[in-house]
Amino acid sequence: MTQKVIVIVGPTAVGKTALSIDIAKKYKGQIISGDSMQVYKNLDIGTAKITPDEMEGIRHYMIDILQVQQRFSVADFIDNCRKDIKEIANDDNIPIIVGGTGFYLQALLDGYSLGGDTFNQSSIERRKKWQLFMEKNGKEKLWEELAKLDIVAARKIPINNSRRVIRALEVIEQTGRLFSEQHDES
Template sequence: MPGASKPKLLVLIGPTAVGKTKLSIELAKHFSCEIISGDSMQVYRGMDVGTAKITGEEMDGIPHHLIDIHEPDEPFSVSEFQERCDVLIPEIASRGKLPFIVGGTGLYIESFCYRYEFAESGADEEFRREQALFAESNGAEALHGRLRAIDPESAERLHPNDTRRVIRALEIHKLTGETLSQRLAAQKKTTPYDLCLIGLTMDRQMLYNRIEERIDQMMEQGLIEEVEGLRKRGYTPDMVALQGLGYKEIWPYLDGTSTLEEAVYRLKRDTRHFAKRQLSWFRHMRDIHWVDVSEPENFSASYENIRAIIAGRFGSDF
């Protein structure tokens, strides 16, 4: 079988609220997996409601990795994700388990699966400060517009609130003359793994409805109290973690510069836009077996479909 000598790696991707968690647990039980989170926000301790972090009860005994490994003021990067997965995957395999990455952060997952190498392009601290001040004075959308003008593909992939990565993309262009999307396109995109990559998709309006329902649930589960707790611990909205969805939008309400209705409206709008960006990123990826899960009531059919794909990819052992 092609790739039989390579280590096996199962990956499940999809936009926020599409239903990755429930399917991942059932698949992990059947294929004896340990799950590695491919979500750039679930690494942060104390940020549970706003990131829709899986609970201990939902894990149902399945080991999970790369969750709650950083404080909110400690940045998490693509390179750290790669390094940690490099350690975790052979450890999981040594226990006779199948490594299983589950998440929606396309850059992290794609860069690991295909061993992206980002040559050092240096840093320009003064340029970073200038861009950060521009964003502070003119807003994240204006900064994002600067990126859109030089690199519309990266602008489509990066959320306007992700100012750190937007600034880094601008900095790369300034230092190298290349755009981030050009650097990504130049990667060889070969994988050292026997890779089975599953993507979940759904009718767009149904996905948007699920996103809005999830945000209503977050509000009921205490999202405002969670953000207030982070404020009381001394964290500030300019920190990378606090620029994430659910935190950036609620902060102005707590500051008294926004009504709650406005905050929730922005959160739902921004999360819909984020899901669109996730899908845009995934469309550029290769080797994905797409499964439409637009009929949530037919969970068993989706599960059996995915199980058959995995068994077909990895052979009779599964």
């Protein structure tokens, strides 16, 4: 990522929101939520989602953009953040990313390669292929397929986390590279 951004992270309830509002006011900034759960509408309890009053007129992105039943991956997060950062910068404002999901922020800031746009047709077809494989053969066999291709990634992903196993297999197929090595690029 080449666009300069301000990133505010830290434990829950240390004042990240108030600090981000102060910075946004002082330096003409707009705020992007770095939290993977704040994207969901009507999921306010347990997410420490900022209220409209707390926003104090500062524009916020990545809050209440999806219905709860919609899927939101780290690749979706990166795609949305990049778009929002560009939009904010094009308006001569400073992008401020606040709080969030550690892995999502790390993937964005460190430039993890996640195999490109998750919504293109070939990616959807790969996902369906691996989902059908899992339905026919089970989660253990699915995980074993990943282990054959990338034992390092397989050791980091639990057998029962079929969504991550499938995503790793998709990325390996799409890029031709080990999933475990994808984050090393910047």
